[in-house]
Amino acid sequence: PDDTIVINCHGAGGQSFGAFIPKGLTLNLTGDSNDYFGKGLSGGTLALTPPANATYRPEENILVGNVAFYGATAGQGFVNGLAGQRFGARNSGAELVVEGVGENGCEYMTGGEVLVLGEVGLNFAAGMSGGIAYVYDETKTLKSHCNLELVELVHPDETDIARIRELLEAHVEATASPLGVMMLYQFDDIKTHFTKVIPIEYAKMLDLITEYEAQELAFEITKMGA
Numbered sequence: 001p002d003d004t005i006v007i008n009c010h011g012a013g014g015q016s017f018g019a020f021i022p023k024g025l026t027l028n029l030t031g032d033s034n035d036y037f038g039k040g041l042s043g044g045t046l047a048l049t050p051p052a053n054a055t056y057r058p059e060e061n062i063l064v065g066n067v068a069f070y071g072a073t074a075g076q077g078f079v080n081g082l083a084g085q086r087f088g089a090r091n092s093g094a095e096l097v098v099e100g101v102g103e104n105g106c107e108y109m110t111g112g113e114v115l116v117l118g119e120v121g122l123n124f125a126a127g128m129s130g131g132i133a134y135v136y137d138e139t140k141t142l143k144s145h146c147n148l149e150l151v152e153l154v155h156p157d158e159t160d161i162a163r164i165r166e167l168l169e170a171h172v173e174a175t176a177s178p179l180g181v182m183m184l185y186q187f188d189d190i191k192t193h194f195t196k197v198i199p200i201e202y203a204k205m206l207d208l209i210t211e212y213e214a215q216e217l218a219f220e221i222t223k224m225g226a
Contacts, residue, residue, distance in 0.1 A: 004045075013037065018046045023075065028174075035065035035084070041072035041094050047174040049080040058082075059099040059118055059179040069096055072112065080175035085121065088114045091131060097171040099179055106133050106197070115167040117179055125151045125197050133197040134164050136183075142195055152203070156196045164194055 006026045013033030021027060023043030030049050038046045050058050063081025070086070072094035085102040088094075092111040100118030107123070110130040117136050125133060126147035134156065135142050143153060156164065165187060172180040183190060 010051075013048075018044070021046065021075070032081075033064045033068075035067050036070055037064045037068040037079075038072060038077050038094075039067070039070045041069055041075045041077060043074040045076045045078075045174070047078045047080075049175045049177075058177065062102075066102070068098075069094060072096070076170065076174075078171045078174040078177075080171075080177040080180075082118070088112075088133075095167065095170075097167055099177070106131075109133070113163075113167065115164060115171070117168075117171075117183065120145050123147050128197070129199050130202045131199075134160070134167070135195050135197060136190075136193055137195045138190070138193040142197075146197065150201075151197050151199050154196045154198065154203075156191075156194050160196055161191050161194070164191070 004024055004026055009027060009029045011031045013029050013031065015034050016036040016039050017029065017033045018027045018037060019039040020042055021044030025044040028047045030051055033048060048064055050063060058081040061081055062084055064079050064083045066084035067086045067089055068083050069077050069088050069091055071090045074093045077094060077096040079098040082100040083098050086104045086107055087098060087101040088096055088105060088109060089107040091109045094112045097115045101116055101120050103121035103123055104126060105120050105124045106114055106128050108127040112131045114133040119139060119141055120135055122145050124146045128151050146153065168180055168184055171177055172184060
């Protein structure tokens with residue numbers, strides 16, 4: 001939006017860089033950051049990219065520490081690289097994109113969306129009771145790394161695929177991620193490698209909402225016809 005304040009930062013972000021930033025504020029960090037990056041994100045946008053002269057491949061190197069976006073409630077976060085442990089823990093409403101995460105990713109998540117463009121560590125989605133995660137699972141390691149106590153792994157439908165592409169495009173726009181650009185270019189060929197991770201009870205609730213809305217629509221159409 002035109003009224004958004006954009007601040008471009010360079011170097012190493014310390015603990016809790018960009019914590020609690022509200023709607024209307026965007027922080028773009030070129031460099032890397034420590035733990036609790038984006039903690040409590042509450043409507044703003046955070047984007048993290050490696051330096052232009054970096055000699056490493058971002059999707060193969062950790063760019064942000066542990067517990068990134070802990071307790072986020074709203075907003076968007078983009079990490080052009082890997083994250084440490086407990087990425088997105090207790091996220092309740094933010095939209096996050098990252099290129100790979102360590103152990104306990106999306107732990108106790110209750111809402112929001114997370115798109116992971118690479119592998120996840122052990123115990124992914126432990127205690128996750130809400131929200132949705134999409135994981136690029138070309139290596140087929142997700143099932144063995146995921147805590148399936150509360151969630152199920154399903155094949156994304158057309159609506160999900162469209163949403164994955166939308167999040168991927170936002171990631172590329174925010175970070176110019178080389179991996180993201182390549183995945184968009186090859187999207188029709190690679191989209192079958194994405195897996196949707198969704199809490200079982202949350203999925204049931206969404207189905208009930210969809211059914212209720214369909215009944216309401218049918219009632220309104222019938223009323224209009226009468």
